[in-house]
Amino acid sequence: MEIPFLILVVLAIIAISILFTFVPIMLWVSAWASGVYVGLTTLIGMRLRRIVPSRIVNPLIKARKAGLDVVIDQLETHYLAGGNVNRVVDALIAAQRAEIDLVFERAAAIDLAGRDVLEAVQMSVNPKVIETPVVSAVAKDGIEVKAIARVTVRANIERLVGGAGEETIIARVGEGIVTTNGSADSHKQVLENPDLISNTVLEKGLDAGTAFEILSIDIADVDVGKNIGATLQIDQAEADKNIAQAKAEERRAMAVAKEQEMRARVEEMRAKVVEAEARVPEALAEALRQGNLGVMDYYNLQNISADTDMRKSIGHTEGDDGDES
Incomplete structure (x- = not known):
């Protein structure tokens, strides 16, 4: 049991x-x-x-x-x-x-x-502050301006489903900062009035289509960067100089090539002259043989040639004396 x-x-x-x-x-x-x-x-x-x-x-x-x-x-x-x-x-x-x-x-x-x-x-209930990274822009005077903004946002319950997030807010604020700084006539204008950036950006309605409502945009820091305009001008001048040097080198090479071509032609002409001079005695002999040139004509030609050689000799001697003096 x-x-x-x-x-x-x-x-x-x-x-x-x-x-x-x-x-x-x-x-x-x-x-x-x-x-x-x-x-x-x-x-x-x-x-x-x-x-x-x-x-x-x-x-x-x-x-x-x-x-x-x-x-x-x-x-x-x-x-x-x-x-x-x-x-x-x-x-x-x-x-x-x-x-x-x-x-x-x-x-x-x-x-x-x-x-x-x-x-x-x-x-x-408690709005959130989003800080943007350093946003760089160039004013019309060519000076770079770097700015950091703090965006105070509040969640919009009605737009949380399908609304864009914080990345969109940061991107739009950065775009607004670049546009505002880029349209400023001078970087000094931005440094003197940082609220110009925040007011201009805030008026653009950057929270449209996002899950947030922008309450304020405050510029936390503004710094002066590089002189981008001067750097670009220097780079352009350097590029122009390189182009001019390249064109000058091209012209010099063409001139050298043309000079060498002329020298080749002169040498060719000299060779033809030497060849022609070598045929002169043969031509004279043939003229005497065929009766086209008389003996007296031949003697006169010899006299003219001797006279020419004498004149050349005298000319060279005077030139040498002038050099020695």
Whole structure:
């Protein structure tokens, strides 16, 4: 009789253990003690739907204690969609305390969109300051101006879904700084009036289409950079000089080539003259042989040639004496 009784006790213990493991009795007791009624069948249904009951019941208790009108089906649906139920409930409580109009459906949509809905609510109450990197721009006088801006933004709950993020704000502010500095007549004008940048940029409505509302744009630092205009002029002058040198070198090379060509032609002409002079005696002999040139003509030609040689000799002698003197 004792053995069957022990078996029954063991089986009862196992059954109770399985029951307490599958059915969160303590969670049910905690909800009941907090004034939130959650049926055991509802908790068992959560187990069957592969929902962790504590991730639904604890936020539900928190929401009911805060006076929020949230039903358990909404929390389960958001959990099954992959959302963070606890964070959504915290955001709703924070929005209620700050008197911000935020309903559960919008908070769930913001959470499912990948944004931190609790941080967005906190940013709506306590605006965030975004600091831009150093933005460099060149004024009309060619001087570089470097500026750093601090942008105070507040989250826009209505535009959190589908609105652009902080990167877009930083890019637009940087573009506005470059445009404002680039249109300034002198860098001194920017240094004297830094608020010229912030006022001009703020008037452009840079928060359009973003998840934020820009409250103010403050210039934290303005510095003078390089003289970009002078650097560009120096680079241009250097480039012009290199081009002029290249063209001059090209002309010199063409002149040298032309001179060498002329010298080659002169040498060719001299060779032809020498060749022609070498044929003169042969031509004279042929003329004498055929009777085209008489003996007296030949002697006269010899006299003229001797006279020419004498004149050349006298000319060279006088030139040498002049050089020696």
